[in-house]
Amino acid sequence: MKYINTYLFGILLAALILTGCRDRNAKTQSASDREADLTEQAENTDFTLAWLNALFYEEDFERTLKSDLQLNKEQVTALKAAASAAVGELSEDEEASTKSFKASIKQATTEIVRILGEQKAGQFFHFIAARYADEQNKLPLQPNQVPEDTRIVVNAPAFRMDVFQQGKLIKTYKIGVGYPEFPLPTGVRKATNVIFNPTWTPPDEPWVKGKVTPGEKVPAGSKLNPLGPIKIPIGMPSLIHGGKDASKLGAFASHGCVGLTDAQVQDFTKVLTQVAGSPISAEEIADYEKKNTKTESVKLKQPVLVELRYETIVAQDGQLHIYRDVYERGTNTIENATRVLDAYGVKFEKLSEQEKSNLTQALNEMNQDARGNKIAGADHPDQGPAEDSAQKREAAKENRKEKGQVTRKVLGQQDIAVPIAALKDKGYPAPIAYNTGN
Numbered sequence: 001m002k003y004i005n006t007y008l009f010g011i012l013l014a015a016l017i018l019t020g021c022r023d024r025n026a027k028t029q030s031a032s033d034r035e036a037d038l039t040e041q042a043e044n045t046d047f048t049l050a051w052l053n054a055l056f057y058e059e060d061f062e063r064t065l066k067s068d069l070q071l072n073k074e075q076v077t078a079l080k081a082a083a084s085a086a087v088g089e090l091s092e093d094e095e096a097s098t099k100s101f102k103a104s105i106k107q108a109t110t111e112i113v114r115i116l117g118e119q120k121a122g123q124f125f126h127f128i129a130a131r132y133a134d135e136q137n138k139l140p141l142q143p144n145q146v147p148e149d150t151r152i153v154v155n156a157p158a159f160r161m162d163v164f165q166q167g168k169l170i171k172t173y174k175i176g177v178g179y180p181e182f183p184l185p186t187g188v189r190k191a192t193n194v195i196f197n198p199t200w201t202p203p204d205e206p207w208v209k210g211k212v213t214p215g216e217k218v219p220a221g222s223k224l225n226p227l228g229p230i231k232i233p234i235g236m237p238s239l240i241h242g243g244k245d246a247s248k249l250g251a252f253a254s255h256g257c258v259g260l261t262d263a264q265v266q267d268f269t270k271v272l273t274q275v276a277g278s279p280i281s282a283e284e285i286a287d288y289e290k291k292n293t294k295t296e297s298v299k300l301k302q303p304v305l306v307e308l309r310y311e312t313i314v315a316q317d318g319q320l321h322i323y324r325d326v327y328e329r330g331t332n333t334i335e336n337a338t339r340v341l342d343a344y345g346v347k348f349e350k351l352s353e354q355e356k357s358n359l360t361q362a363l364n365e366m367n368q369d370a371r372g373n374k375i376a377g378a379d380h381p382d383q384g385p386a387e388d389s390a391q392k393r394e395a396a397k398e399n400r401k402e403k404g405q406v407t408r409k410v411l412g413q414q415d416i417a418v419p420i421a422a423l424k425d426k427g428y429p430a431p432i433a434y435n436t437g438n
Contacts, residue, residue: 012045036168048104049086049111050182054237055257056080069127075115082111104181139188139307143340144314144428150275151305152191152240154258156184157323158415159250160431161258163268165275172431173264176244176253180370180407183327184256189306193299194269194280196288197221198231198241221292229289230265232272234258234306241265246437252326252370252408261437268435276300283367297377312366312418313340315427322362326410328369337363346422349360355420362416372411 055061061305065071065079086107113121147153148167156177163171178184197220202212212218212368228242240258242265253259260268267286273280278301288296312323312331320340325332337359338348351359367375 007435009168028289046126047108048181048183049083049108051185051237051256052079052084052108053087054182056083065127067295069120069123071116071120078115079112080289082115086111096317118356139186139309142343143311143336144343146428147307149305150302151307152272153307153309155182155309155311155314157310157326158314161268163271163275164306169429169432171268171271171273172434173260174249174267174434174436176248176251176259178238178256179252179329182255184254184258184308185238186308186310189238189308190303191232191234191240191272191276191300191306192303193297194273195231195233196226196285196296196298197229197292198227199295200225217294220295228260228262228265229292230269230285232269234308238308240268240306244437249437250414251410264435264437272304273298273300276304277302302375313337315340315344315420315423317417317427317430318421318424319419319427320359320423321415321417322359322364322366323415324366324368324370324410324413325375326370328375330367331377332363332367332375334360334363341420341423344423344426346420346426350422351420359420360417362418365413366416368412370407370410 007412026288043188062076062080065076066073071079086104109121112124116124146167146169150165153162154175154177157201159175159177161173161175162169163173199220200218202216212224226243227239228244229240231239235238237256238258240260242260242262244253244259244261246261248259249261266282266289269285270280270282278298282299310327310331312329313336314321314323317396320337322332322337334348341348341351348356369375
């Protein structure tokens with residue numbers, strides 16, 4: 001399936017609205033074509049059953065499914081059971097998962113269609129896309145766009161979080177992101193408050209069993225609380241929070257959240273509250289944490305936008321940085337590299353033969369998922385047919401039992417920088433006051 005770039009997310013939402021108007025065309029489509037359409041809708045929302053399971057912890061989600069989508073009790077119960085069963089197959093053991101991100105999306109699509117039927121499934125995916133899109137603040141249409149306002153920019157494949165104040169980058173953090181089975185979504189969210197000494201209610205999922213009791217509140221300050229001293233909600237199912245070891249930075253570290261060390265989240269809180277117009281000093285943060293069993297929420301004077309991007313091709317310092325496609329979205333293509341170059345007035349065909357060769361080779365090498373597998377669907381000269389790649393991967397899966405563990409590590413090189421002479425003094429800003437957590 002051809003990858004649809006996240007920069008077109010706003011256009012996709014408009015297209016999704018037409019879902020309910022395509023019944024006549026649907027009759028002439030083959031079953032495989034209809035499934036492909038639904039899978040594409042799911043892919044545009046990063047939708048997996050693990051994410052659905054997290055959404056059921058959102059206070060009004062179940063009620064809204066019934067009121068807005070007119071789902072009956074049996075359908076909602078079946079959705080919850082399917083989501084819970086999918087998460088039940090996952091653990092955080094050391095052995096890597098053999099399931100790809102796209103396989104998780106396909107699994108979700110199949111289950112949703114089975115439970116709701118094709119027409120209702122289309123409405124369901126439109127509902128998910130619309131619910132978690134900010135109509136006023138969509139992702140930018142230009143790749144690598146530098147904000148002109150105050151906002152947080154998170155780029156998952158770069159494991160990087162930037163703080164911009166009035167269009168100026170003032171701070172950069174190295175982060176951990178969601179496992180591919182629990183991906184950090186894309187879109188524009190808002191940070192409205194900071195919660196000191198958060199409690200944690202563990203879900204009834206295998207990755208918490210044996211450590212704590214599902215459903216029983218884990219108090220603030222407990223060593224069993226994975227949230228650390230501070231959490232910043234940015235819209236379900238995601239948070240920015242502490243509690244991570246430095247070894248988790250630049251890697252997978254969470255179930256759909258942005259992970260920081262305790263020291264990092266304390267520093268980030270100071271910077272966030274400053275740009276929000278309600279500064280909290282390091283001393284005040286320390287005072288909150290002295291009362292580590294008391295949870296306190298502090299509202300920001302001005303909400304701060306949090307932009308969650310997925311950009312594997314980034315111009316910076318006269319180079320194109322090609323990041324590993326850790327969520328297997330097929331983004332490392334000549335087409336996407338050309339779009340990035342175009343944004344800076346550089347034409348691919350004008351590059352030197354050496355630059356073209358280096359760029360093509362880098363795209364090919366980084367066209368791998370976190371497990372080091374080639375990604376089918378991205379056409380590169382040196383790769384061979386996408387069908388062959390997909391068949392080999394499926395054959396490999398048949399030769400071993402599906403383990404279902406979450407993918408913990410990125411295997412191999414994470415990025416390649418390709419010098420491009422015409423990009424001199426152009427590109428997204430390099431990290432500023434870089435906090436690597438060490």
